[in-house]
Amino acid sequence: MQKLTLGIIGAGRIGRLHVDNLKLVPEIKIKGVSDVVIDHLETWATEKQIEVLTTDYKVLLNDPEIDAVFICSPTTTHANLIKEAAAAGKHIFCEKPVSFSVEETEEALAEVDKAGVKLQVGFNRRFDPNFKKIRSLVQDGTIGIPHILRITSRDPQPPGVDYIKTSGGLFMDMAIHDFDMARYVMGSEVVEVSAHGAVLVDPAIGEAGxxxxxxxxxxxxxxxxxxxxxxxQAVYGYDQRLEIFGDKGAAQADNNRATNVEVSTAESVLKEKPLYFFLERYTQAYIDEVTEFAKAILENGDLTCTGFDGLQAERIAKAAKQSLETGAPVTLEQVTEKVAN
Amino acid sequence: MQKLTLGIIGAGRIGRLHVDNLKLVPEIKIKGVSDVVIDHLETWATEKQIEVLTTDYKVLLNDPEIDAVFICSPTTTHANLIKEAAAAGKHIFCEKPVSFSVEETEEALAEVDKAGVKLQVGFNRRFDPNFKKIRSLVQDGTIGIPHILRITSRDPQPPGVDYIKTSGGLFMDMAIHDFDMARYVMGSEVVEVSAHGAVLVDPAIGEAGxxxxxxxxxxxxxxxxxxxxxxxQAVYGYDQRLEIFGDKGAAQADNNRATNVEVSTAESVLKEKPLYFFLERYTQAYIDEVTEFAKAILENGDLTCTGFDGLQAERIAKAAKQSLETGAPVTLEQVTEKVAN
Amino acid sequence: MQKLTLGIIGAGRIGRLHVDNLKLVPEIKIKGVSDVVIDHLETWATEKQIEVLTTDYKVLLNDPEIDAVFICSPTTTHANLIKEAAAAGKHIFCEKPVSFSVEETEEALAEVDKAGVKLQVGFNRRFDPNFKKIRSLVQDGTIGIPHILRITSRDPQPPGVDYIKTSGGLFMDMAIHDFDMARYVMGSEVVEVSAHGAVLVDPAIGEAGxxxxxxxxxxxxxxxxxxxxxxxQAVYGYDQRLEIFGDKGAAQADNNRATNVEVSTAESVLKEKPLYFFLERYTQAYIDEVTEFAKAILENGDLTCTGFDGLQAERIAKAAKQSLETGAPVTLEQVTEKVAN
Amino acid sequence: MQKLTLGIIGAGRIGRLHVDNLKLVPEIKIKGVSDVVIDHLETWATEKQIEVLTTDYKVLLNDPEIDAVFICSPTTTHANLIKEAAAAGKHIFCEKPVSFSVEETEEALAEVDKAGVKLQVGFNRRFDPNFKKIRSLVQDGTIGIPHILRITSRDPQPPGVDYIKTSGGLFMDMAIHDFDMARYVMGSEVVEVSAHGAVLVDPAIGEAGxxxxxxxxxxxxxxxxxxxxxxxQAVYGYDQRLEIFGDKGAAQADNNRATNVEVSTAESVLKEKPLYFFLERYTQAYIDEVTEFAKAILENGDLTCTGFDGLQAERIAKAAKQSLETGAPVTLEQVTEKVAN
Structure with missing residues (x-):
């Protein structure tokens, strides 16, 4: 069996989640992990049988045994790491968003293109069975020519205001998943964006801009x-629904729940709330995205979610922000995918 | 427009309900109502534009203008009233059960047969849209050859023990609707009955036998x-579900609810309870059964629910009681419908 | 029992529907009907026991026995008829929209105000049990402070292009119901409207402007x-859903179906499509709106849906059209309800 | 980390499934596998990093490194293997049923008891999240005192007639899971069994007795x-539903589906069929049962499903068969759990 040897850059929550999921894939060996602080990671790394634990990601990039890297560090570091990893000939899995700047992302993708390595962006929701099914119903013509797409995407609770301040804002941080989902399901590019926003959950979010x-x-x-x-903030849990409506019909995906048990009492009939947040809802999707990444590299196959997809979602997020600020629709310049992966 | 003139024998809850529903049918005129006590009914009868209010049902049977009677008096009076009404040449709508005795019912049906009048028994659930749909899915072959029928039928609360004592028992009073439903949906006669029972809701019911x-x-x-x-006693409301399973599939009918609104809160996701009881659940079915009765008489058409249907349900109820008492299955003698309606 | 005597102006589809429903209300007597052509209505009027059938609506307005009129004629005639009926001291039920012109509607309402008569506008959906329940869940605080309202409103098939041409356009003809529903459920006025539109169902609709x-x-x-x-055009039927989301939860109303029967076969699991169109979906709402109109007049009670509600929905429709044309959000001048009903 | 070393007796479909699931549990090492024929298993065993592949299960029982064995061989071999494994001091996971004979099972359990080893029986459904939830709702009093339990359990297609002949019959082979589930959910022993059966799917099954x-x-x-x-045979897939009804309410578990996507077209509204069969429906339950087995041994904890549970399910199956043959209810002698695990 051919193996894929990996390095992980950034061992925060999402980095460690990827490590757990990657260990379920027989073709994968995780050789090394880097982070800016590593003292607290030593026991963890031993348990996970990771040979190299370093504060210098270049150790991973320079390791000839390592075929590919996972970039799970803060967003502001992504673009440079992509460029360096591409220059080192490593295939790349990068968390979303690629960067907060469309221009930086374009530059990074140009390096990826030049190096001829593969780049997958972590839009995990593309691997959710409900949304994959919806996309297939669009592609096989079941719902006909699409007319209207509706996405509801609500988090169970807001992140801390400190996070908000460096998050890139709701559109770049949170809605970027939905912008990608819109393109994924519709199979067509976005040409115009009109955004409306409000501060209704927490005034501190508004004060943070x-x-x-x-x-x-x-x-x-x-x-x-x-x-x-x-x-x-949806107090009942992570609300992730989608509907597409076309000239032959409509398809809708509902939330997932821990069980389908329904309880009838003298007061009411109850069912379970939606799964709490992304770790619960997208458990399998997180596993599937890294499994497919491994497979695509080992078999030189296509990626479900490329650097171009990452770029396009950022363009929409940027346009949404601009629309919100100007109060007017923003037209997106149409580009063709020149960045090969 | 041809009219059907009616007399109502018995103006208790169900008799008055039928009057209200009959008044929605343009072809029907309610000429008279009889009951053993009528003082409290005078204002009501005036409001309903009923000409004749009497303590003597024979006044109605002897009225040549009256085409048909509704028998809504206590069950113990049904069989004799059917015989007298048939002898008087009146068509008959009789509440369920026809009697507490299979033999009495057979005698009454023989008189109906002899007189050549129509007799409909008040198995209102046959007119419920859900159950009608299930029956049609059986009859048109959608679910194939039936293998298993499941009926859940639970009242929201027990009647008073005084009622229980004269009710004929759970099988004759309550489950008789389900026995009729079983024949209606299955389109085949019951040949064997095995019953199990328990006193779990209220010991007083057990003490009442x-x-x-x-x-x-x-x-x-x-x-x-x-x-x-x-x-x-189902504390969440009237529970009326049915499922039929065959070699090509299954069809199931759920409870109806006042609205389909679903509420998600931090605690749970709630939907409405089933409609409370038969008056709420079967509102339209009660209207439809009397409308069809009128139509069948005016146009000499077939009835959805005949005296024979009433008889067969009683036979099953009787067998169920016997099975409960003996602890063994009871075989039903098979009869063909010799009683023409 | 006090009676309300009515005249009906306009006996097209909706006028005749109201007649049927009004005949279910014991307090109501329909004395007369007017239409521009009446030859085809004679048998119908006799059947419905309507004394006066006329081509001159003034006959109805001048009849001192008539307490109130139903205006069911084409929209372009509404405003003038309202003014004349108000001047004649008649209470008024007027179909939606009141007019195609906010100014005309304002003038008509001023006359209603001056005359001190009641005016109800035919936003029948306010009487739908699902939507009434949603509104009550907002008003009783169950969902907390509202943040997001979502309405899906799709017809099963487009009207003919001839109708489209005189309809006032999608916003004034069709979405006006949704604009009213938005105000009804939210309990707050609309202050800004941004509209996007497309011609995806039928190019002929686009050619008709x-x-x-x-x-x-x-x-x-x-x-x-x-x-x-x-x-x-929703090929699966009339799609009428609504969701409101607030800081304590969310409430959603789904479509209604003829039955709740679910069929499982080797191919799939099927349930019934939504009820086909407004006559099926809003059957009871149509009855309830005229019943409440009668009651409000007889008991001098409040109306669920006033002339001011009609006016506000038109203002939103007008703003939507303007936003569509300009590609920019349109701010609505806020008015307080000075038109008493 | 403490490790549990295992031997697997029987590497048919279920044995290999357990191997795959056991490899997901970090605490477990599978040292050896035995089967009567092993040539076809060599590549598989290498891939799974299994050291010992043998035709002699005694090699596993005699291996001092092996702490516990999985008995996945044909049912007729279970009882003896349990005895030998117990005598060898191995903890035991045994597939259901323990045997086709209540007496043999009792003898086997006596040996387990004597040896003081742990024995888990493979009633995997106890680990299904829906059914676990139902049980917890009974135990925490949500539904009150239980009155009625309903289980629907239908396979998507019958096994071959050859299998049927040696299966022990529908009650011992298939319904035994439901008998166990009934005890598990109800938290009370079965005291009487009345069975009715028919041959409706395939006459060959009847010919096989x-x-x-x-x-x-x-x-x-x-x-x-x-x-x-x-x-x-349920042509729409594996039908595994359960409902418990008590004096404070009811709880019901529905089937699971691959996605919750609903498709509306001009013909109907469709959702996905139930997951096809036990491997799809109980994927996670199979993982959880072996994980818990490992944990119970390593931490000397309680088992969810003991040998006594296996014995009681067999007693019910035996009584059901007897009831079917005699046409009468069969009373079960009540035993207390004397077999400690």
């Missing part, structure tokens, strides 16, 4: 319309 | 099996 | 956001 | 009633 509630209307190149509604 | 919880297994002439579970 | 697909974003005075998506 | 369709009524020691319906 961000919004916590949004409605974004999209126009697609195929003529269809789309709308996304976001909130930083 | 009845049970409040039951499971009855049925074998049908077509080879299929069926099972009915009953309770006198 | 209208759109057939729309997404409208609303900002409310209470700070909440709302979004409505409309289509003239 | 078995039935393919059954309804079994249970009486529990706590007074509650229960009913199980079984079929060897």
């Amino acid at each position: 961000d919004i916590d509630t949004a409605i974004v209307t999209l126009k697609f190149a195929n003529g269809a319309l789309g709308v996304i509604d976001n909130s930083r | 009845d049970i409040d919880t039951a499971i009855v297994t049925l074998k049908f002439a077509n080879g299929a099996l069926g099972v009915i579970d009953n309770s006198r | 209208d759109i057939d697909t729309a997404i409208v974003t609303l900002k409310f005075a209470n700070g909440a956001l709302g979004v409505i998506d409309n289509s003239r | 078995d039935i393919d369709t059954a309804i079994v009524t249970l009486k529990f020691a706590n007074g509650a009633l229960g009913v199980i319906d079984n079929s060897r």
Whole structure:
């Protein structure tokens, strides 16, 4: 069996999650992990049978045994790490967003292109069975020509205000998943974005210069319309629903729940709340995205989610922010995918 | 427009309900009402524009203008009233059960047969849209050859013990609707009955010689099996569900609710309870059964629910009681419908 | 029992529907009906026991026995008829929209105000049990402070292009119901409207100067956001859903279906489509709105849906059209309800 | 980290499934596998890093490094293997049923008891999240005192007739899971069994001396009633539902589906069929049962499903068969759990 040897750059929550999931994939060996502070990681690394634990990610990039790296460090470091990893000939899995700047992302993708390595962006929701099914129903023509896309995407609780301040804002941090999902399901590029926002959950979010509630209307190149509604706080749990409506029908994906048990009492009939947050809802999707990354590299196959996908989602996020600020729709310049992966 | 003129024998809850529903049918005129006590009914009768209010039902039977009577008096009076009404040449709508005695019912049906009048028995659930749909899915072959029928039928609360004592018992009073439903949906006669019962809701019901919880297994002439579970008390409301399973699939009918609104809060996701009881659940079915009765008489059409249907349900109820007492399955003698309606 | 005597102006589909429903209300007597052509209505009027059938609506307005009129004629005639009926001292039920012109509606309402008569506008959906329940869950605080409102409102098939041409356009003709629903559920006025539209169902609709697909974003005075998506053609039937999301939870109303039967076969699990169109979905709501109108007049009670409600929905529709044309959000001047009903 | 070293006896479908699941548990090392024929297993064993592959299970029982064995061989071999494994001091996981003979099972359990080893029986459904939830709702009093239990358990397709012939019959082979589930959920022993059966799926099953369709009524020691319906063939997939009804409410578990996507077209509204069969439905339950087995041994904890549980399910199956043959209810002698695990 051919093996893929990996280095992990950044061992925060998402980095350690990827390590756990990668260990379920027989083709993968995790050789090394880097982070700016590592003292607290030593026991963990031993348990996970990771040979190299370092504060210098270049150790990983310079290791000839390592085939690919996972970039799980803060967003501001992504673009440079992509460039360096590409220059070192490593395939790359990069968490979303690629960067907070469309220009930086374009530069990074140019390096990836030049180096001929593969780059997958961590839009994990593309691997969710419900949304994959919806996409297949669009692609096989079941719902006909798409007319309207509706995405509801609400977090169970807002992150801390400190996080908000460096998050890039609701559109770049949170809705970027929905912008990617819109392109993924619709199979068509976004050509115009109109955003509306409000601070309804927590005034501190507004004081930090961000919004916590949004409605974004999209126009697609195929003529269809789309709308996304976001909130930083749905008290009943992670609300992740999607509906696409076309000239032959509609398909909708509901939330997942821990069980389907329904309880009837003298007061009411109850069912379970949606799974709490992304770790619960997208457990399998997180496993599937890294499994597919490994497979795509080992077999030189296609990626479900490329650097270009990362770039396009950022463009939409940027346009949404601009629309929110100007109060007017923003047209997106149409680009063709020149960045090969 | 041809009219049907009616007399109502018995103006208790169900009699007055039928009056209200009959007044929605343009073809119907209610000429008279009889009951053993009528003082409290005078204002009501005036409001309902009923000409004749009498303590003597014979006044109605002897009125040549009256085409048909509704028998809504206590069960013990049904059989004799059917015989007298038939002898008077009146068409008959009789509440369920026809009687507490299979023999009495047979005698009454013989008179109906002799007189050539129509007799409909008040198995209102046959007119419920969900159950009608299930029956049609059996009859059009959608679910194939039936293998298993499951009926859940639970009341929201038990009647008073005084009622229980004269009710004929759970099988004759309550489950008789389910026995009729089983025949209606299956389109085949019951050939064997095995009953299990328990007193779990209220010891007073047991002291009155009845049970409040039951499971009855049925074998049908077509080879299929069926099972009915009953309770006198479902605290969440009237529980009326049905499922039929065959070699090409299954069809199930759920409870109806006042609205389909679903509420998600930090505690849970709630939907409405089932509609409270038969008046709420079967509102339209009660209207439809009397509308169809009128139509069948005016147009000399077929009835959905005949005296024979009433008789067969009683036979099953009687067998269930016998099975409960003996602890053994009871075989039903098979009869063909010799009683024309 | 006190009676309300009515005249009906306009006996097209909706006028005749109201007659049928009004005949279910014991307090109501329909004395007369007017229409521009009446030859085809004679048998119908006799059957419905309507004394006066006339081509001159003034006959009804001048009849001192008539307490109130139903205006069911084409929209372009509404405003003048309201003024004349008010001047004649008649209470008024007027179909939606009151007019195609906010100014005309304002003038008509001023006359109603001056005359001191009651005016109800036919926003029948306010009487739908699902939506009434949603509103009550907002008003009793169950969902907390509202943040996001989502309405999906799609017709099963477009009207003919001839109708489209005189309809006032998708916003004034179809979405006006949703604009009213938004105000009804939110309990707050709309302050800004942003509309997006497309011609995706039928090019002929575009050639007629209208759109057939729309997404409208609303900002409310209470700070909440709302979004409505409309289509003239949902092949699976009338799609009428609503969700409101607040800081304590969310409530959603689904479509109604003829039965709740679910069929499982080797191919799939099927349930029934939504009820086909407004006559099926809003059957009871149509009855309830006229019953309440009668009651409000007889008992001098409040109306669920006033002339001011009609006016506000038109203002939103007008703003939506303007936003669609300019590509920019349109702010609504805030008015207080000076028109007493 | 403490490790548990295992031997696997029998490497058919279920044995290999357990190997795959056991490899996900970090505490477990699978040292050896035995089967009567092993040539086809060599590559597989190498891939799974299994050191010992043998045709002689005694090699595993005699290996002092091996702490516990999984008995995945044919049912007829279970009892003897349990005795030998117990005598060798190995903890035991045994597939269901323990044997086809209550007496043999009792003898085997006596040896387990004497040896003081742990024995878990493979009633995997106890680990299904839906059913675990239902049990917890009974135990925490949410549904009150149980009155009625309903289990629907239908396979998607019958096994081959050759399998049927040696299967022990529908009750011992298939319904035994439901008998265990009934005890697990109810938390009370079965005291009486009444079984009805039919051959409706395939006459060849009848010719093999078995039935393919059954309804079994249970009486529990706590007074509650229960009913199980079984079929060897549900064309829409594996049908595994359960409902418990008590004096404070009811709880029901529905089938699981691959996605919750719903598709609306001009023809109907469709959702996905139930997951196809036990491998799909109980994927996680199979993992959880072996994980818990490992944990219970390493930490000397309690088992969710003991040898006594295996014995009681067999007693019910035996009684069901007897009831089917005699046409009468069969009373179960009540035993207390003298076999410590």
